[in-house]
Every structure is written in structure tokens, then in C-alpha cells.
Amino acid sequence: MSRALILHLGLLAVLLAGNxxxxxYHHGNMARIMVLAVYAMGYNIAFGYTGLLSLGHAMFFAAGMYGMGLAIRLADAGALPxxxxxxxxxxxxxxxxxxxALRTAGVSFMIVTLMFSQACYLAILYFGEWTRGDEGFVIQAVDRTLFGIDLSDPGxxxxxxxxLFSAVLLLTLRLVRRPAGRVFVAIRENEERARLLGYDTFRAxxxxxxxxxxxxxxxxxxxxxLFGYAGASFAGVQYSIFPLLWVLLGGAGTVVGPLLGTLFMFYLIDLSSGFTEAYMLIxxxxLIGLTLFAPQGIAGELRRRLWKGLP
Incomplete structure (x- = not known):
């Protein structure tokens, strides 16, 4: 068993003990953080490992949320379907x-993904008869049951x-250590060279x-x-910026970085808001200080200073 696998399994064991x-209060926060970290890990595959800087990832987060929520609300589907x-x-x-969007690159790719995301956000508002628009809708506890287990129960x-977090973490760890993951990194570092080596960079x-x-x-x-709500705010621009911040803070191109960044940002805002209304200034x-003194993010600095093989 590799050191990397032992490290990540140890992290999962610590998180499980947290239950x-x-x-x-922190129990509920940690459940929310793990789910948001899954979102950040998804973003990390595109940005951290492949170099695709998207400003519209909220549309995918919202697609999952509304696809699930509307299936329950309109089709009376069970939790698994x-x-x-x-x-x-x-x-x-x-x-x-x-x-x-991949017909473009660089700044153009950023703008196109942002435009697609805004189009999805406006579509949610436009079809308010089904989506309840900006108000959103509550998913009742009776519908949040999977295999007879009540998911509205905190435990x-x-x-x-x-x-879910464990499955995505281990999947990401396996992916980035496989040839396909190496191709993603090659594209991030030098797409033209990867193409010259014979890789189909568009397909990758x-x-x-x-x-x-x-x-x-x-x-x-x-x-x-898990939290019983679907709302248009989750498709807004801020929810496209959040995963970028989480990944940058935790360490882009690292497996544990998204969790560390999400955890850090969540509690930074939570603790700051307890002292002042200007918590976003703090x-x-x-964040500026961390960017200046740890530009590679938390996990990135650990990789640079302690363990260069950290995936």
C-alpha cells in the first residue's frame, strides 16, 4: 500500500470519527463542508489538473441539484432515481x-463558460413555474429517504x-495516478507539446x-x-467563484487541497462573522496574506516543503 493511499485513508478515518x-454545531458544518468539497474536487479536475479555468461551474452544481430536486418534486421519484x-x-x-466551449481557450474559455452558466441561471428564473425561481423549493423530509434510511437525520x-466524499476522493486519487490523469497534467503544463506527442488533447x-x-x-x-433545499442562488456567479477560491486556497492540482480550502474558507467566514459585520473584509x-505567503495553497506548500510526492 502506497504512502499516498495510507495518507488519504487516514484522512477518511479522521472524518469518520468526527461523526x-x-x-x-461542528457536526452539521462538517457534513456541509464534505459535500461542498466534492464540488471543489470536481472543479479541481478541470482547473487544478487540466488547466481549464472555468467561471461557470455553478451550472453543473445546479444541474445536479435541480435534476435531483425536480425529479422528486415533479415526477415523485425516489431518492436514488x-x-x-x-x-x-x-x-x-x-x-x-x-x-x-472547448473550441476556445484561455480568456475566451472563461467568458464562454460564464455565459453558459448565466444562461442556466436565467433559465431557472424563467421557468419559475417548475423551479420556483429565485425562491427555490424545499425537499420534504419524507422524500429524503434512501434504502429506508432517513437522510434528514444528522447522523x-x-x-x-x-x-460520497470518500468515493470521490479515492476516485480522484486513482484517476490522477493513471495514464489519463497524467495526460491531463501534460495538457495543463504544455498543451502543444502534449499534442506533438500524439495525444488527442481535445478529447482529453x-x-x-x-x-x-x-x-x-x-x-x-x-x-x-441532504439539506433539503434547491434554489437559484446556487447557480449564481458566486457559486462559480467559490470552488475556484477553495481550490486555490487548498492547493490546485492536489487531491486533498479542495477539502482543506473549503474547510479553511468556511470557518474563516464563520469565525469572522462572529466578531464583526465586516467579516468579508477580514x-x-x-486570503490576500495566504496568497502572498503560500501561493501554491495549503496542500501545495506541504508538497513543496515536506513531501514532493504528495498527489
Missing amino acids: VLLPA AMLTGLAAGAGLSLVVGLL NRYIAAWL KLSALVISGTISAAGGAAYGL AGLV
């Missing part, structure tokens, strides 16, 4: 967006979040974006199912 050891519907919505949307919700980038969008959709579907100053 018993954490007080109620609804989750699968959310995953299919995210995968299908990422495929369509990828086929169109069950934590375990469900942990299982499309695969990365579809994997990224599907994982992000899984995070959105799980968030809606958060901004801390």
Missing part, C-alpha cells in the same frame, strides 16, 4: 458545454456525506470537463438531498 466526536437524474443532468450538460446525513480536455461536471453535479444533488485580508 461521533464532533459537537452538534433522483440522484441518478441529477448525475445524468450534470454529465449531459458538461458534454454539451464542453463540445462548444445519517453525516455518514452519507462522508461516503472534453473527458476532463465531463468528469469534472459530473462530480460537481454529484455534489449539487447531494447538497439538495476574510479578504487573510
Whole structure:
């Protein structure tokens, strides 16, 4: 068993122990953080490993959330079929967006993904008869049952979040150590050289974006199912910026970076808001300091200083 696998399994064990050891407030926070970290891990596949800087990933998160939520609300689907519907919505949307947006690169790619995301946000508002527009809709506790397990129960919700996070973490770890993951990194470092070596870079980038969008959709579907709400705000620009911040803070191109960045940002805002109403100013100053003194993010600095083989 490799050192990297032992490290990540140890992290999962610590998170599992949190279900018993954490007080109620932090228990609920940690369940939310793990689900949001899944979203960040999806973003990390596109940005951190492949170099695709998207400003529209909220559309995939929202696709999973609304695919799941509308399946329950309109089709009276069970939790499992609804989750699968959310995953299919995210995968299908990422495929369509990828086929169109990947014809561009750099700043143009950023703008195109932002435009697609805004179009999805406006579509949610326009079809308010079904989506309830900006108000959103609540998913009742009776519909949040999977295999007879009530996911509205805090303990069950934590375990469900942990299982999803564990699956995505181990999947990401395996992916980035496989040849396909190495191709993603090669494209990030020098796409032209990767193309000269014979790799189909368009197909590789499309695969990365579809994997990224599907994982992000899984995070959105799980968030809606576990916390019982789907709203248009999750498709807004801020939810496209959040995963970028989480990944940059935690360490782009590292497996554990998205969790560390999400955890850091969540509690930074939470603690700052307890001292002042200008909590975003404090958060901004801390983020600037971290960017200046740890430009590779938390996990990136650990990789640079302690363990160069950290995946």
C-alpha cells in the first residue's frame, strides 16, 4: 500500500470519527463542508489538473441539484432515481458545454463558460413555474429517504456525506495516478507539446470537463438531498467563484487541497462573522496574506516543503 493511499485513508478515518466526536454545531458544518468539497474536487479536475479555468461551474452544481430536486418534486421519484437524474443532468450538460466551449481557450474559455452558466441561471428564473425561481423549493423530509434510511437525520446525513466524499476522493486519487490523469497534467503544463506527442488533447480536455461536471453535479444533488433545499442562488456567479477560491486556497492540482480550502474558507467566514459585520473584509485580508505567503495553497506548500510526492 502506497504512502499516498495510507495518507488519504487516514484522512477518511479522521472524518469518520468526527461523526461521533464532533459537537452538534461542528457536526452539521462538517457534513456541509464534505459535500461542498466534492464540488471543489470536481472543479479541481478541470482547473487544478487540466488547466481549464472555468467561471461557470455553478451550472453543473445546479444541474445536479435541480435534476435531483425536480425529479422528486415533479415526477415523485425516489431518492436514488433522483440522484441518478441529477448525475445524468450534470454529465449531459458538461458534454454539451464542453463540445462548444472547448473550441476556445484561455480568456475566451472563461467568458464562454460564464455565459453558459448565466444562461442556466436565467433559465431557472424563467421557468419559475417548475423551479420556483429565485425562491427555490424545499425537499420534504419524507422524500429524503434512501434504502429506508432517513437522510434528514444528522447522523445519517453525516455518514452519507462522508461516503460520497470518500468515493470521490479515492476516485480522484486513482484517476490522477493513471495514464489519463497524467495526460491531463501534460495538457495543463504544455498543451502543444502534449499534442506533438500524439495525444488527442481535445478529447482529453472534453473527458476532463465531463468528469469534472459530473462530480460537481454529484455534489449539487447531494447538497439538495441532504439539506433539503434547491434554489437559484446556487447557480449564481458566486457559486462559480467559490470552488475556484477553495481550490486555490487548498492547493490546485492536489487531491486533498479542495477539502482543506473549503474547510479553511468556511470557518474563516464563520469565525469572522462572529466578531464583526465586516467579516468579508477580514476574510479578504487573510486570503490576500495566504496568497502572498503560500501561493501554491495549503496542500501545495506541504508538497513543496515536506513531501514532493504528495498527489
